[in-house]
Amino acid sequence: MNSLLLKNVVLGGKNVDVLIVDGCFRSIAGRIDVPAEKVIDGGGHLALCAPFFNAHVHAAMTLLRGYADDMELFTWLQEYIWPIEAKLTGEDVYWGTRLAILEMIHSGTVFFADMYWHHDEVIRAVEDTGIRAAVGLLFICADGKLLERNEHANRELLARRDSLSDRILVTYAPHAIYTVAEPVLRDVAEEAAQNNLPIHIHVSETAREVEECRAAHGGMTPIAYLDSLGILGPRTVLAHCVHLTDGDIELIQERRAVIAHMPCSNMKLCSGRFRYHDAVERGGCRIAIGTDGASSNNNLSMLEEVKFAALSAKIESNLPTAGKASDLFAAATRGGAEAYGIDSGVIAEGKPADAMLVELNHPRMIGDYHLEANLVYSADSSCIDTVICAGRVLMEHGRIDGENEVLDAARRCCRRLARA
Amino acid sequence: MNSLLLKNVVLGGKNVDVLIVDGCFRSIAGRIDVPAEKVIDGGGHLALCAPFFNAHVHAAMTLLRGYADDMELFTWLQEYIWPIEAKLTGEDVYWGTRLAILEMIHSGTVFFADMYWHHDEVIRAVEDTGIRAAVGLLFICADGKLLERNEHANRELLARRDSLSDRILVTYAPHAIYTVAEPVLRDVAEEAAQNNLPIHIHVSETAREVEECRAAHGGMTPIAYLDSLGILGPRTVLAHCVHLTDGDIELIQERRAVIAHMPCSNMKLCSGRFRYHDAVERGGCRIAIGTDGASSNNNLSMLEEVKFAALSAKIESNLPTAGKASDLFAAATRGGAEAYGIDSGVIAEGKPADAMLVELNHPRMIGDYHLEANLVYSADSSCIDTVICAGRVLMEHGRIDGENEVLDAARRCCRRLARA
Structure with a gap:
């Protein structure tokens, strides 16, 4: 005992x-x-x-903190982030994740939902530190087919799933609608339901994503498109959602999917503005808070993120009563736990400590x-x-x-x- | 030595x-x-x-931190802030300022430009701690006349001015155009020039202030109105400026006045959005950063404020290249020093340590x-x-x-x- x-x-x-x-x-x-x-x-x-549950992060990207800032999105990605990411070894991912965990613990975070490569190294970092994590089975396609290294890594992770500490859960993490082919997204929806695992996906993050989706899929928004594939449900976490229509908000609320809100990253990359008041306070959508990776934030502090979330909610809606402190504290604590089906985030007898x-x-x-x-x-x-x-x-x-x-x-x- | x-x-x-x-x-x-x-x-x-120079704060309001948040501006002011402020004694202002100084030192700040009551207590707190400060001669009118207690306190502060530590400077701090009568503002402009002291004023903080100014002063914006009174000059610090026209930006730049930017407070109270890219990067206006008081922020961390300033500049202009880290660090350090005529904020031989x-x-x-x-x-x-x-x-x-x-x-x- x-x-x-x-x-x-x-x-x-x-x-x-x-x-x-x-x-x-x-x-x-x-x-x-x-x-x-x-x-x-x-x-x-x-x-x-109650401590913080970080609903969306790419933990090992702490190694890229401050490497490239204040740039146009595509300059930043193509000339800086992708070339340096291509050099990351398993060892880098291990130490980058350890660094992320160090920073998260210092700022009161006990859980992070990760979306990255080298699952084994992420899991080793989590096991070595005692934090909780959701490790994502990554899905990225090339020429309409799932990358072989994803397929291989995902198969291995699923195989060892039952032997993992019960602080570690596995999610299905298809990267985004523009990087994952439609049949693969359908398969993800089906398999996640069969295995009773959460889905964690980037969606409605940029105006371009929305435009291209509407053009390719008969006018459907990314949210409507995901729903048509069976992806939207109470175990689905939608990262970003900064370009939502009123219809999207209704659909997310009806399906009881959870929005993971990352205000710092959305502001820093000029991705767009999350309609917190419309989606959460009027629309009744479930909400959690994430920090995103350190190369677009540039820290993993949920304390900072909740302040950005509260203040952004106010200025965005022009309502000083929007984005109340108590609501955002709840979103960043039990909201994140509930998003991933963890019965925690409150201080009460019988609950996880x-x-x-x-x-x-x-x-x-x-x-x-x-x-x-x-x-x-x-x-x-x-x-x-x-x-x-x-x-x-x-x-x-x-x-x-x-x-x-x-x-x-x-x-x-x-x-x-x-x-x- | x-x-x-x-x-x-x-x-x-x-x-x-x-x-x-x-x-x-x-x-x-x-x-x-x-x-x-x-x-x-x-x-x-x-x-x-280089350390931080906080260009605008009401230091003793740390005692009101978290007392009332997430409210409509007038509910907040009339039902919470003003009634509790009315109860503040000199002793409260001393300890509130000491608390503010503690918090500021912990986050790397060596100077604050204060605008508050009980100058003697503020000065005592500054002397007892070794920080730098600009203490404002406060001007607020009732029925077109300067409040007697302001007149009295200002006279006393001016009289003891030469005996203060050289870490303490005195500014003229007329509260705002809607609380100070026109003849008093003219006098301030004249006296400040005679005494070679900076002016520190709230301006263009709310849409209502701009509307009322235009209605009362033949269509002039608050910035144009201040200029007509001789207030705008290279020793004037304009706090907030979240409702600037293109003409205002040109005028501020021509007069070489300094904008004190408080992104947290402006977001939290939904005051408005500062056009950083237009005013500073395109318009060439001088810029400094402040935290405002703890009841509308709710901390005095310049580290947090520069991140809010950088990220707000990006999302406001839709340019990820706007609000560069190095520019905002400069604004928050030597920008604040220069705003108040202090030859500091850089690490170099011969400069203040x-x-x-x-x-x-x-x-x-x-x-x-x-x-x-x-x-x-x-x-x-x-x-x-x-x-x-x-x-x-x-x-x-x-x-x-x-x-x-x-x-x-x-x-x-x-x-x-x-x-x-």
Whole structure:
């Protein structure tokens, strides 16, 4: 039996003790005095909060952070990102993912939905750190056929699926409608349903994608097209959605698909503006928050992303009441967990022990009138003291085991990539 | 003679030593071995960078952080902000300003241009901490006449002006065109010129302000109206400017006035969108960055503000090449210094020793291809290791003297305000 006792932490404005056993919250009470393998004392100034679930990221791209910025999309992709990505080895993906996980833990994230190559290395990084992840079976076609390396890697990942830690889940991750052929998308819809796995796809990210889709598919929007292929459903996560029609919003809501919103990336690449108020507050669509990869953000901080999401929602709708802090905090925590079918993201007895301890004795947390408003609008990673994932302490009082080794190895990868 | 020696810090990609004497950079060289009162060793992993100059803030409003968010402007002002502000005592302003300074130092800021009440308390907070500040002579009218308490406070501040530390400068801070009568604005223009002091004013912040100005002043925009009163000049800082016509941009550029851009506040209150590309990149206007007060942001982090500024510039102009990291870093550092006539914001021999040391051995700073891109797009306050202002160390390896006393006192002020 694995046990962790949190003494004197702040929950809902009260000081409580929290007992965690075998990865779940066993009991939350005014005072708990039982022996535990590990005790963390919150001293009355660490708040126990739901942690972040990052709904869309390309983790290993941390190695490309700051490599190329402030450029036209196609210059950026063709002259910088694709050539350097082509040089990434499995070892790079391992250390890039380790670096991403380090950064995510520091900012209170316990889960990320990844879409990238070298699944084995991503899984090794996840296993070595104790974080949660959704690893995507990648689908990209050339000449209408699935790339052989995707087919091979996906077959291998599906085969070892049952042997993975239960912190790791597998998703179907067809890249986008313009990179995956129609029959392959149909197959994905069918197989994902058979295997009861989520689908994770980029969609309606650029104006060009929408135009080309309408031209090729009898006027259908990308959302309508995906629906016609059976892709839209309650286990589907739609990344970006910055070019939605009213009809798209209705369809997403009816199918109970989840939108993964990445405001920083959408602004940085000028992809488009997500209609948060129309889609979520009026349209009732389910929502989660992601950071996208570090080459288009350029960090993986959900704390920053929720502020961008809230402020963008306001200026986009011209309503200061849109994008409320409490709603965006929910979207970035349990919203992301629910999107991938993980029963977590809330602090309650019986639930998985995923949590962050937030330092209240911190300049950014005073005034101390509303904790969630402070988290969304004021906090940064320096406010996050401790992170717990499935009952295991990933960061304690700002310290993560093996941090320097990761930084050194990742820096070596960057140096080699820049030279090569 | 006051001396500080920085050993083995990173500057322009090279490892150097830096000698600071009497508040200025005396020499920067590969190796300096002289006795100094204090030595800080950068260990080859702390980068010496220009620090931030916050061009517009209401510092003591940190006490109102998170008190009221996500509301219509007038509900927010009339039902929440004004009633609680009316309860602020001089003691509150002192501790609120101390809290603001704590937060600013942690995120690499060495200067703030304040616009608030209780000058004596603001000055006491600045003197007690060693930061730089511009303290505004506040002008607000009722029934066409300057408020008596403003007149009194301004007279006192002007009288003691010569006895202030040379880190503190005085500005003329008429609140806005809709709160200050025309003859008072004319007097401000004249007096500021006579005393050779900067002017710091809110302008073109809301659509309503522009409409009312046009109606009252023969179709003139607020910018044209200020120009007609002699307010626009190279020592004038125009806060917000989110409703500019092409003519306004030309006028600001011709007069060499400086725009203080506050993207977070403008988004959060839905004030409007600053035309960064048109005003700065095409129009050639001078630019600085501010955070505004904590009740409309809700933090004072220039690191966050430059990212919002860069990303807003891109999505607003639909140009991913707009709002380049290096330009926004310059705006937030030397741009703010120049706006207030301070010869600082660059790391060079002979210049005032204002600097921050940035931790390069940090997940957010790897990839390490472009330091300024990492600072603008990736860093948060956890990357700032040490802050130096006029040769004095305000924060060393994350520690600031007296931090807990400030947090406790500020929290007590918040509790009393919430109850009162």
